[in-house]
Amino acid sequence: MFICAGESEQFDFALPVGIGMTDVAINLTKLCLAQKPEFLFFVGTAGSYGEKKIFDIVESKTAANIENSFFNAKAYTPIDNLVSTAEDVSHETIVNSSNYITTDKTLAQAYLSKNIHLENMEYYAVLKVAKHFGIPAAGVFIVTNYCDENAHRDFLTNHKVAMEKLTYYIKEK
Numbered sequence: 001m002f003i004c005a006g007e008s009e010q011f012d013f014a015l016p017v018g019i020g021m022t023d024v025a026i027n028l029t030k031l032c033l034a035q036k037p038e039f040l041f042f043v044g045t046a047g048s049y050g051e052k053k054i055f056d057i058v059e060s061k062t063a064a065n066i067e068n069s070f071f072n073a074k075a076y077t078p079i080d081n082l083v084s085t086a087e088d089v090s091h092e093t094i095v096n097s098s099n100y101i102t103t104d105k106t107l108a109q110a111y112l113s114k115n116i117h118l119e120n121m122e123y124y125a126v127l128k129v130a131k132h133f134g135i136p137a138a139g140v141f142i143v144t145n146y147c148d149e150n151a152h153r154d155f156l157t158n159h160k161v162a163m164e165k166l167t168y169y170i171k172e173k
Contacts, residue, residue, distance in 0.1 A: 001037035002170070003028070005044055005122050008159065011167055014043050017122070020099045021065070024125035032133045042126045042139035043170060045155070045162055046095060046118040047147045049108040054158060056143045057169050060093045061086035063124040063139075064116055067098055071110040083127040085137050093117050095141065097124030102147035111147075119147055142166040 005024075006016025017027045031037075052058060062084035069075035086092050094116040102108055102119055111117075123139050130137035142162045145154035 001039065002041050002043055003126065004042070009044055009163070011043055011163075011170070013167075013170065017126075020121050021097055021125035022099075024122045025129060028126060028129045029132075032129060032135065036133060037135055040126060040130050040135050040137040042123055042137070043166060044120055044122060044139070044141055045144045045159065045166075046120040046141035047101065047145045047151055047155070048143045049102070049111040049117055049119065049147050050105075051112060052093075052117055052143050054143050054145070054154070055162060055165055057140060057166065058093050058118060058143070059138060059140045060095050060118070060123075061127075061138045062089055062092040062094045063120075063127045064094050064096045064114075065098065065124040066096055066111070066114070066116065068100070068102060068104070068107050071107055083124065083131055085127060085130065095120050095123045095139065097121055101151055103149055103151050105146075105148045108147040118143070140166070140170065142169075 002014035004014040065081045095118045144158045
């Protein structure tokens with residue numbers, strides 16, 4: 001089953017499950033209880049912490065939930081903040097999820113130092129729900145922006161072309 005966030009990120013082949021981790025967790029749980037999918041494939045856009053380029057398309061089976069405050073030692077978490085459906089995480093592109101978009105290049109570099117390359121608001125919740133229900137899952141992302149001071153502007157500028165490129169990628173594959 002193909003799923004996506006929804007609103008400005010909808011695809012004719014994917015079911016929208018919500019924007020941000022909370023809405024995804026609620027809506028995807030309801031979906032899995034009503035009709036457990038054999039496989040979940042999340043499709044969406046992502047910001048790059050610097051190494052992935054605009055319009056790069058990246059597949060992943062691993063997500064993190066790390067907030068920016070982690071990097072200045074102003075917070076901690078008791079939860080397991082990494083989830084994966086991959087057999088070998090060492091070769092994975094890790095996608096970080098937060099309900100906030102990183103706009104600081106220094107923080108973006110901190111994520112890269114932890115081998116985290118992309119930022120997408122929903123993916124961590126997708127993988128947590130999938131893992132809870134024992135459903136294999138993966139995601140594919142297209143980079144729309146860098147995680148810097150121009151993140152929102154670049155997202156808006158690149159969004160339409162990114163959606164077209166990602167749709168083409170999925171339908172051809």
